[in-house]
Amino acid sequence: MTFRPTDTLHTIRDFLFSKTNREFLIFLLFLLLSGIFWLMMTFNETYEKEIVLPVRYDNVPQSAVLTSGESDSIHVNISDKGFSLFAFIYSRDSHTIDIDFTKYALPDGIGSVPAIDLQHMIEQLLPTSAKITSLKTEKLVFYYNNGEKKKVPVRWRGHLKTDPHYFIAKTLIEPDSVTIFASREKLDSIHYVYTRELNYSDIHDTLIVTSELQRMQGVKIVPNRVKINIQTDVLTEETIDSIPVVGINMPKGKVLRTFPSRVSVKIVTGMKNYKAIMPSDILVVADYEQFKDETSDKCTLQVKKVPEGVSRATLNVKQVDYLIEEQ
Template identity: 35%
Template sequence: MRLRGVPDNVMLTTEPPAEIKIKVKDKGTVLLNYMLGKSFLPITLNFPLSKTTSSRVKVNWADIEKQVTGQLGASTRLLAVNPDTLEYYFSTGKSKKVPVRLIGKLTPARQYYIADTLFSPDSVLVYAPPFILDTLTAAYTQRLNLTGMTDTLIHHISLSKVKGAKFVPDQLNMVLPIDLYTEKTVEVPVRGINFPADKVLRTFPSKVQLTFQVGVSRFKSINADDFVLNVSYEELLHLGGKDKYAVKIKSVPRGASHVRIYPPAVDFLIEQATVYEY
């Protein structure tokens, strides 16, 4: 059984049966041919486009019988059909666009990481009655569990069903780029911010080394300028006369992780700056 011409905004709450079974009478040789060699074409039902509200559709049995007997031999007599009543229910709903979210546990191999999760499309339309639509903020994939990944994964995945809702499309392509971790070291200056005009910060050393993990594909694109090691004047005053500052990273670029600082602390002086008056 096939139902065709169903609009996107229609949800089948009770679908017609996927198949029907028929009982026939004929000569043994004809019946044997049905069993061994005969393949039947699907019986198609056209969706009633004139209906726009929640409805029950009862299928005209004459239309079904015509499609069945048209595929039987002239000598074959149709005795019974199961089920003998064909009907389905549907409802129409409003729609909105929601983002796609992955559900599952993905564990790359050691020293590898998932650089991104890309869906095509990255959002879908969901049709549902208002009381269901208001609760939906995303479309979630069916659960995917993978371990030991070392290469980019391209996967065709279905969305998890939500009772009373219909996603369009309900299947999509997913790409998981897998990258290899490596280490990189850069030297970053420690800079003072929000200092009075007559004050200046001196640190010893003036730069610290940052060693971090980064994917091979981003190794060249991340450099020292992408990190921020600013320290404010107020922050140093709160140290209560100490002359050592534990370096804190204020900003880390996307793609860098497990950052280590050497030395972890620097000596500092707040010097009186020469202010020229004109």
């Protein structure tokens, strides 16, 4: 059988221009026309819309650092015909309010742009047919300094809850400190910055999150976000043996001997952490100041130091016999 394009064209023509299909095509045409008419009527009505206009500061001296305001924006309600409003909102042109820094900056590190000036700037950006119905800003305030800065540590804020069989072994913040720019008074009062609120539950594996730092008025933070690495470990209860007992606060020329001289300590920690712990990492002491006036021949022991990551440490014996020797 030979394929001929003319046969296909005849088939398509007969299908499209049959009586039933011709009526259906006419219906589609009128449906399209009515849709276009409805769309034109709809977009010809007046609408009100809230828009957000970003702010940009021009003519900023090289010696000045904006400590807030670089991310400022103005919320304004405008009304206009649908077509014009749609074209303005979705156009690719930059609708940015340009503010002359030198005109509005004051010597005390604060600048203020009155609402009447903001309204005039916004009107220059809008189509001629658009009207401002409300401006949600009484005035725009921005802050700057002349380069004063200092470095402060970062602290995370929030609540972390692990799976019952796990615990948080370590929390790393990268970077662990940031540079802040602000007035001298603010710099002196800020000792650290916080992350945004971080709340997580049922943690059983390493959790890595990126968080913005909490904003403060008149303060610029560089960088303004950090990466937080929350490392977990499986809880285990283990015993560390052969830990020497050390006498502290002993008088000059005297030495403490205990019997036994070494003890065991039961600890709760992570499995990874336990494998790295040595007896020398734990300090068990007998404080002479606590038993020098006692009549008992036993002294009380206490765990003075444990490695990082150990949540509980318990001695296998709390009191031991002792002898004080002259050196």
